[in-house]
Amino acid sequence: AQSVTQLDSQVPVFEEAPVELRCNYSSSVSVYLFWYVQYPNQGLQLLLKYLSGSTLVESINGFEAEFNKSQTSFHLRKPSVHISDTAEYFCAVSPRSNDYKLSFGAGTTVTVRA
Amino acid sequence: GAVVSQHPSRVICKSGTSVKIECRSLDFQATTMFWYRQFPKQSLMLMATSNEGSKATYEQGVEKDKFLINHASLTLSTLTVTSAHPEDSSFYICSARSWGQETQYFGPGTRLLVL
Secondary structure (H helix, E strand, O other): EEEEEOOEEEEEEEEEOOEEEEEEEEEOOOOOEEEEOOOOOEEEEEEEEOOOEEEEEEEHHHHHHEOOOOOOOEEEEEOOHHHHEEEEEEEEEOOOOOOOOOEEOOOOOEEEEE | OOOOEEEEEEEOHHHHEEEEEEEEEEOOHHHHHEEEOOOOOOOOOEEEEEEOOOOEEEEEOOOOOOEEEEEEEEOOEEEEEOOOOHHHEEEEEEEEEEEOOOOOOEOEEEEEEOO
């Protein structure tokens, strides 16, 4: 079984400031790692994922996350946030097997203020 | 690509009635679909996994007779909430993936309110 811990439930941040959302996981098997974003009253959108290869992965809108196997972490960062980044962010893992069931963290609410 | 739709986006029904929610993959074949429930300010809770042409696999604590799932084609899965009660009010989200693909793509969700 897998579990995911998002250490920050709420992160207020000013526009153009950097932000880091922390995610740690535990698993007895190898996993894939994901970050999803959810805007109010909407479904989840895939932000980025780590499957294999380079441990640093990037999204098209400036987010990046680094897989750290020794620390079992997959923290999400953005060097300069916009008002439009206000949303709920979920870290998730799935086993590297056929069912690919996702286990989600509790989510981090990012509120960007001008 | 990888677009998933849900219908309806919101529904209000009376207690005791049944409600059907559709989940469609618009541009890929969804060999597996997942149904989640999300309470306000909380994370997603997996309810069941359905593979096309097979019976759904329900997570522990989810009543299969209450939440009927059908995945009869590679592009459509339905969730029917039978004999709905106010405590079934929630945000229901589906996701879909293709065979061998690691990533799940999510629908926009359906908000159910049972009066």
